[in-house]
Amino acid sequence: MTFDEKYFDIGRLDRLSYGETFVHRLDPRAKVIGTMLFLLTVVSFSKYEIAALAPFFLYPMLLVTVGEIPVRFIIKKMIVVSPFAIFIGIFNPILDTRTAAVILGVSVSTGWVSFLSILLKFTLTISVALLLIATTSFSGVCHALRRLGFPALFVSQLLFLYRYLFVLMEETMRIIRARDMRSFGKRGTGLRVFVRLIGILFLRTVDRAERIYYAMLSRGFAGDMPALKRSRMVLRDLAYLSVMIACLWVFRFFPITEGIGRRVQELLR
Amino acid sequence: MSHHIVEFKDVFFRYPDGTQALGGINFRITHGESVGVVGANGAGKSTLLQHMNGYLMPASGTVTIGDLRLTKRTRQEIRRKVGIVFQNPDDQLFMPTVFDDVAFGPLNLGMDEASVRERVNKALCMVNSLALRDKPPHHLSCGQKSAVAIAAVMAMEPDILAMDEPAANLDPKSRRSLITLLKTFKHSKIIASHDLDLILDVCGRCIVIGDGVVVADGPSSEILSDRALLEENSLELPLSLQRR
Amino acid sequence: MHMADALLSPAVGTTLWAGSVAAGGYASMKLKERIDDRTIPLMGVLGAFIFAVQMVNFTIPGTGSSGHLGGGMILAILLGSHAAFLVMASVLTVQALFFADGGLLALGCNIWNLGVTPCYLVYPFIYKSMVGGSKNPGRILVVSIVSVVAALQLGAFSVVMETLLSGKSELPFSAFVLMMQPIHLAIGIVEGFVTAGVINYVRSARPEILESMAASRPIGREVSLKKVLATFALLAVITGGVLSWFASTHPDGLEWSIEKVTGKGELPQHENGVAAVFKGFQEKTAFLPDYGFKPAENELKKEKEAPPPWPGIEAGTSVAGIIGAAIVLGMIVLIGMGIRVVGRRQI
Structure with a gap:
């Protein structure tokens, strides 16, 4: 991806997070906890598990539809980050060639099974992470972290990071454009120019930090970042969390997929 | 109502790198006045504003806000009285x-x-931006x-607006609505700008600064029609006065 | 290289999360003792700076391929260990959320590999001890390259260890190491060059910035070797505790990695056993009139009691699994489409 593409990508995801749907309105803490439990449950399956992972797709599907998130956008973003998992996973079918099963005359090796399992887990974990931020504003996540006990200092500067992310990306983009406009092909994209470029950007950033600090002082800043309570855990959030935990428990410990499969097999027979 | 005055007396300031930014500034602004500060780039306008709430401290001379003399000790107090709006809202x-910002x-x-909450709502209403309450700043247009930024300063209910x-x-269009807005404020106002039409529109009085000293001080209509004075200070007649 | 959720086991994921959270708490505590007010916005804005700079690609000389910056060392040199670590952790958090780089469970690993390693290991013990107070650009260049290479090698090695301990990948240790380390050597040299370039540029253009940043750090030696060793010992104990807890309550995740370590002794037996098990399974199903969850549950129990053959993948199970998965996924898609349709009508 080029710089511009990445920039607009983040912007789009950020805009989605300010939506007004049921999932957007849930308390960020509930969503953060729910997501982490989901991830832990998904990765707790053994490396040869495939069928039992299927019901878990229900959660991302619900987030996408109830949260009105464009599916293609999320899938595109997932493909961009997939190389590492695929690169490591692809060695499984090469190195592990024992036969796992013979289905309709085709023998399937355990390596392919575990590779497929990695891919499914990748799809689930990454989509849920992206959907968390697509349905929860970043400042919401930060406040959730703060109230879950993360240090105030960490959260304050995380909020600053988020606030100036877009400002600095724009500034970087302007510099990059100026470089590309005058570099005619490859020359000018080398290391020396790059170093100088970040050097300048760094100095501007420090100056900006100074101006921000001045603005903070002007409005009575005395060392502590004040924060208002914004959301309360209400019945809706607790209900969401309990349903989530119940589903995770059922999906984890009862082989639903297999059960359904058997019953259908039985009917067909 | 003498407590809303701003007074600079022989204010000198030198940056750590040796640049002399203010070389003996003198003026006095009384309650309810609107004053424009104009001058070439690097004349010392921003440095002057930064003295108004003690971000910079004068090397010599005194700055008085209301009945408080600016010192390290009174700085916090003075920051409640003087609200400063910056050039770059970012x-x-x-x-x-x-919401968080105004709060x-x-x-x-x-x-x-x-x-x-009440203050925030009031301040945002004042600038017609209540609908933007829950938005992140990076989704706003420049005008918004x-x-x-003005609402964020007004929420502190300062006596003096810089x-x-x-x-x-x-x-x-945004500029026009800003001017309308500024005219409705009853505060003492100090506006540093190159936009001379805006100053002519909003401020009754105008101070010209050149090389860190006050070059001229008087009614805007007089100063801003003095072609020779303006050109000497890298300025030109406001567009509205250029028509013959 | 970012670690990925899909390759992680819960034990490794939570352990490294615990380690990273502990490091974050320690850094915040240290910073709070004596922090200049202006450091908070500075940290945040520098985090945004690193994030933006990471998005810029540059050409690696001689190869024509492009790379991008990690940034941990630049931050450590400018801000000191504690502040740099918190900024790095924030940058990685934002990346995990907005780019899904790695994922949220792997975030603990990534903060450890790319945050703790450069800020708490390499910077105090390599960079600081080798550069000292020197302002010689040549020396800074050499030490920067050494430091960044060391940080990246350690980081890459951590990725290898985390993947192997999780046991989801079949890659043998040696091959994995041989694959990961050389790639990161090249990246490290380039990043070291960039790091030194930026530091030297800032020093020549605006030396007062480096000085004021150094002055705003907590005083005293930032990290003592003793403390670091003590922390590591503590973390080792926590790790051991978490791992054994997982091993006792939750065998699936760890099973395979332990089996890997102890050698795959039981393998051949299963190969012969598959057919037999299949047959036995069919016999069993024939006796049971109802195929709801009950037989499946029984089977699950059976699997847990005896060391299972390949869980969930002998032939009978696999066919049922495939059919079941198709139906479950089909249902999920239908539910989704239903919600979309209802949602549109409401508007």
């Missing part, structure tokens, strides 16, 4: 949402939650950002 809007000042004043290039980067 530097001023540092919180993740408009930042009142919360620092130690107000309780209910009155903070500068309106919110602004640095309030209309830079604004499209003509």
